[in-house]
Amino acid sequence: METISKTKKQVYHFGTQETDGDRSMRNLLGGKGANLAEMSNLGIPVPPGFTITTEVCTKYNEVGREEVIALLKEEVEKAVASIEKEMETSFGDNENPLLLSVRSGARVSMPGMMDTVLNLGLNDESVLGLVKRTNNERFAWDSYRRFVQMYGGVVLGMKAETKEDENPFEEIIDNLKGKRRIKLDTQFTVQDLQDLVYDFKDAIKKSTGRDFPTDPWEQLWGSVMAVFDSWNGDRAVYYRKINGYPADWGTAVNVQAMVFGNMGDNSGTGVCFTRDAATGVNEFNGEYLINAQGEDVVAGVRTPQQITKMGSQRWAELAQIDEVERMKDFPSLEELMPKIYTELYEYQERLEKHYHDMQDMEFTIQNGKLWILQTRNGKRTGAAMVKIAMDLLKEGQVSEKEALLMIEANKLDELLHxxxxxxxxxxxxxxxxxxxxxxxxxxxxxxxxxxxxxxxxxxxxxxxxxxxxxxxxxxxxxxxxxxxxxxxxxxxxxxxxxxxxxxxxxxxxxxxxxxxxxxxxxxxxxxxxxxxxxxxxxxxxxxxxxxxEPELSGEFGELMELSNKFGNLKVRTNADNPKDAKIARNFGAQGIGLARTEHMFFEVDRIKAMREMILADTTKGRKAALEELLPMQRKDFEGIFEAMEGCPVTVRLLDPPLHEFVPHQLATQKELAEDLHISLSAVKNKVAELHEFNPMLGHRGCRLGITYPEITEMQTRAIMEAALNLKAKGIESKPEIMIPLVGSFEEFECQDKVIRDTAEVVFSEYGDTVDFTIGTMIEVPRAALMADTIAEKADFFSFGTNDLTQMTFGYSRDDAGKFLTVYLEEGILKNDPFEVLDQDGVGQLVDIGTKRGRSIKPDLKVGICGEHGGEPSSVEFCHSTGMDYVSCSPFRVPIARVAAAQAALK
Structure with a gap:
């Protein structure tokens, strides 16, 4: 079994003269621990405590409980003694007990995803000492029942038997409330609270077979290990998964002296934000409860009161809401405790200026004294994120670069719904x-x-x-x-x-x-x-x-302008019709990186002609059917080129296998036979003939154009005629023709000749020309390796990372769902490679293809048009490889623009 070195520091102090951390140590101390140390250094009142590092969590998962306790024992005992000295209490003492809280603290905020234990250190003897010391019997027993309830759930695993059932502790509470005919926890008498403690203990014994521990040190070690365990609990794992946080980060554990918001009407607890987390408006706001502990506010046990007066802009907008009307009968913290409010306001102002970002703060008021329990960069909506960043820039709190780097590019998606x-x-x-x-x-x-x-x-x-x-x-x-x-x-x-x-x-x-x-x-x-x-x-x-469709705010436009200022990588869109092209153009797309021509053939008025072309046995028959499709294709291209006037448009020639266009149901086969005046057996035979065992690797892409060059001819003609028709109207088009699925120089050369010969014929007919380029989609691994030879003729490369990922991994995108979930859960893959570009494998091919292509043609234009073109980390990779552009779906264009600017800044 692996052992842990005892020479390395595992415990760091805060809130005492021994404070030895700061906010730069976030990865080691977690966000909460680093910020508690930072606030201590700033002189802000923080209850004293200590942080067990994230590295210990990682070791705990490797070696287990007993060795970790042995490692920590000496340092933790010294740290507890330091808190005892500061608070003038003694841990485990029955007369003057020190009570502790135990909280998690990953390097990023994960609200509610891991476990917390409050009021730790109480037992049947020390609760009496707490009564004597505080002269507040109700407070002491309320704290004890909260501790038993929290410890029973977090450490001992008490929970409801079925999802329809109440939490067993809440069921006991509700039964007592019904018996006493009361509604709020604050209405319990001391006797009620004592009854709850013993009823909770009986329920724990009955459910778990374990007695509630009375030894405070046993309670402490049980709570610390429970927090470590919660790092790999279901909810924390799922939260990491949806946010892309690595499992090996681990969580720190913060052990802190308890301060009490449930000591009476001059005590309370709350949460506040330096700005509105929903809208981004620069307005201090939050909620609090009198005579309560922190979990009460976030858990919704009681409806909290507002920190600021109801006259503020935000709450004036809510004046019609019944709940807010009712809350007018309850004073704000500003009105009830003006001195505390003023002190809190000063701290929030100071902390925002110190961190240069909106802060989410937790606080407790104990007998008229304010304590700050936590500060962190607050979670916010996409709209608030943009407004806060732009406002902080205007206020001079952050630079243009810092404002851009504050943006989580993926969250911009929220603004586009x-x-x-x-x-x-x-x-x-x-x-x-x-x-x-x-x-x-x-x-x-x-x-x-x-x-x-x-x-x-x-x-x-x-x-x-x-x-x-x-x-x-x-x-x-x-x-x-x-x-x-x-x-x-x-x-x-x-x-x-x-x-x-x-x-x-x-x-x-x-x-x-x-x-x-x-x-x-x-x-x-x-x-x-x-x-x-x-x-x-x-x-x-x-x-x-x-x-x-949403109306985007002025701040959104300002952010996009800022992105343009710093981004080197151009952003195009994947669009197959004028509507999508216009949407993308409005979002700032600088061209089209992929127009899939096959999507144009599936419409009802076109599929018949397409099927007629496929069923034709001769070149003449295919050309006749293609003549019907020509004006439809030309009209499509005219619409797209016009929507993207003056910007490059990459048109991919027909790519999918022909079997996708023929009917596979008997009823539609009969209908097609009647429409084309041929026998049903002829249709069935053609469908059978087109069947492929592995269509993705079959008769598709450039292979179609090579076997049926008339398809390439028709599509080239439609592109050139559309561009020339628009030119006659004074509208500039910049067509780029992309040959799909090329794996060799010879394949490219064959299709290149058909395109250029057809273009010359069209130009001769029109007596005019347009500039165009011919390139290829690099989506076959061999094409990346042979890029230097292909670049001898190609004007541009566009990496089709969807197929390149399929072929490099050997995964079928349509079938990978059967095993990818397990791969991700087991850590075999860190990300779904179809969502986040595999930089180690597929990325190597992209890098090789780019370098080899440019070794022959230094000015070779290179881009990416797979789904990865709108994913921020993949965009950053494209920037690092020296690409000219990325292309993504219309609604991801703003995300890619910000990601491109951030990549340049990083």
Whole structure:
């Protein structure tokens, strides 16, 4: 078994005179630990504690519990003694007990994905000492019952037997509330809280067969190991997967002195943001609860109160919401504790200026003293991300380069989704209202359980409140609706991070999991019923609502201009029709990198002529059918060239195997035979003849043009005639003709001659010419290796990384789903190679092809037109190989533009 060196430092201090970390140590201390140390260095009041490094987590997963405890024991005991000195309490002491919190802290924010234990150190004796020390019996027993509940769930594994059942602890609480006829936890008497402690312990013993541990050190080591275990828990693994975070990062563990927000009416806890995480507006905001602990705010146990006065712009917009109207009866922190609010405001202002980014802060007020428990760069929606970056730039807090690097390119996708049609909204029946936790428009069928979020094609996940276990369902659903929780609840924070529409705290909803129903007044909505959520207003709407294309904000345009300033790599689009070409042009596409001509043949009025061409037995017959297709192709190209006026347009000649165009159903075969006045057997024989065992490697691409040169002739004529017709109208076209699936110089040379000969004929007929280039799609590994010979004739290379990935790995993209999931789960592959370019293997071929091609022709134009052209890390790779452009789908053009600029800056 591998051992761990005891000479290396494993524990770092914060909040004490021994503070020995800072924010530059994020990878070692995790984001939370690094920021706690940084705040300590800034003189901000942080409860003292220590951080166990991420490296220990990695070792724990290798060697296990006992060796890690042996490694840490001496350092942890010294660190606890340092906290005892600072807090003037003693860990494990029955008269004056030090209580601790144990929290995770990965190098990136993973809200709610790993475990936390609060109030650690209590037992039946020390709780009495806490009563005596604080002279607050209710507080002490409330803290004890919270600890038993949290430890029982996190460390000992207590959970509901089925998804329809309540958490066993919550069931005990609800039963007691029913018996006592109360609604809130704050209404429990001391006797109630004592009863809960012992009922919880009995439930733990009955469920797990284990006694609740009374030794504080056993409690501490159990909690630390539980946090390490949670790094590989289901929800953390899934969160890493959807965000692309490596499994080998590990999590740090932060052990910190408890400060208490549940000591009475002069205590409380809250979460705040230096700017609005949903909209990006520069407005301090957040939520808090009096006489509560931090988990209460995010878990939606009680509806929290606002930190700032209700007169602010954001809350004025929400004045119509019933829940907000009700909350007007509860004062803001600004009104209730003005001195605390002023101090908090100063800290948030100072921390944003220090970190030069929007901060998400957690705080606790204990007997009128403010403590800051955490700060981190806040999760935000795509729209807020753009606005915050551009505003910070205008305020002089960040440079142009820093503003660009703040952008998560993939999150721009959120801004490009359809929004509700304003006219349709006027007619839409609003059934209830909640808080607009995360903007967007979502329409779907109701589901009540996260593991059923894929039950229908489009779903809305409806929960009383969400928990970290719901993560996968939240990711799959179109929108999230909760009955409880505020703007800083788990549902709200996670949804904003995902860019998912969310309405939270809709108090009018009554949810019955067993009946799978949601009641609003007298109206009952069952599983499968359609509802719509307006994440910008909090409206919950009955049925479906029509959508329209989004209107992009001024900040979005500013970001795109900034991208142009720094990006060297040009961004084109993959578009097969004028509509897509125009959309992409509006998003800033600088040309078309791939126009698939085969997509033009599948329309109803064209497929017949295409099939007639395929069924023809002679060149003459094929040419006759192609004559019918010529004007249709020419019209398509005219529309695309006009939409991309003055920009290059790469047209790929016919690529797929011919069998894709013929009917395979008997009924359509009969219909085709009647239309063409031929026998059914002739159609069947042709279909059978075209059948291939492996069509991807069969009669397709340039092989079609070589065996049937009349196809290449017709397509070339359509391209040239379209360009010449537009030239006569004063519209400039820049056609680039791409020969697909070339693997040898001879294949390219054969098709090159057909194209050039046809072009000369057309130019002679028109008495005019247009400039054009001829290149190839490098999608066969041999073509990359033979690139120097192919470049002798080719004007450009475009790497078709979809097929190149298939052929390099030997994976069929259509069938890989059967095993890729396992490969990703087992770590055999880090990413799906069809989504993220495999830089080690496929990337080598791209690099080789580029270098060899340019060794013959230094000015050879090189680009990429596979799906990877819109994926940020793949775009960065394309920049590093010296490509001229990337090409992607229209709605990924803005993402690629930002990624290209970031690649240049990095």
């Amino acid at each position: 359809p929004i509700f049609d304003t006219n349709a909204l006027k007619r839409a029946p609003v059934v209830a209202q909640g808080l607009p936790a995360s903007p967007g428009a979502a329409t779907g069928q109701i589901v009540f359980f996260a593991d059923e979020a894929d039950k229908f094609k489009n779903t809305i996940l409806v929960r009383t409140e969400t928990s970290p276990e719901d993560l996968e369902g939240m990711n799959l659903a179109k929108g999230i609706l909760t009955a409880r929780g505020g703007m800083t609840s788990h549902a709200a924070v996670v949804a904003r991070g995902m860019g998912k529409c969310c309405v939270s705290g809709a108090g009018a909803l009554k949810i019955n999991y067993k009946k799978r129903s949601m009641t609003v007044g007298d109206q009952v909505y069952n599983e499968g019923d359609w509802i719509s959520l307006n994440g910008s207003t909090g409206n919950i709407i009955e049925g479906k609502v029509a959508t329209m």
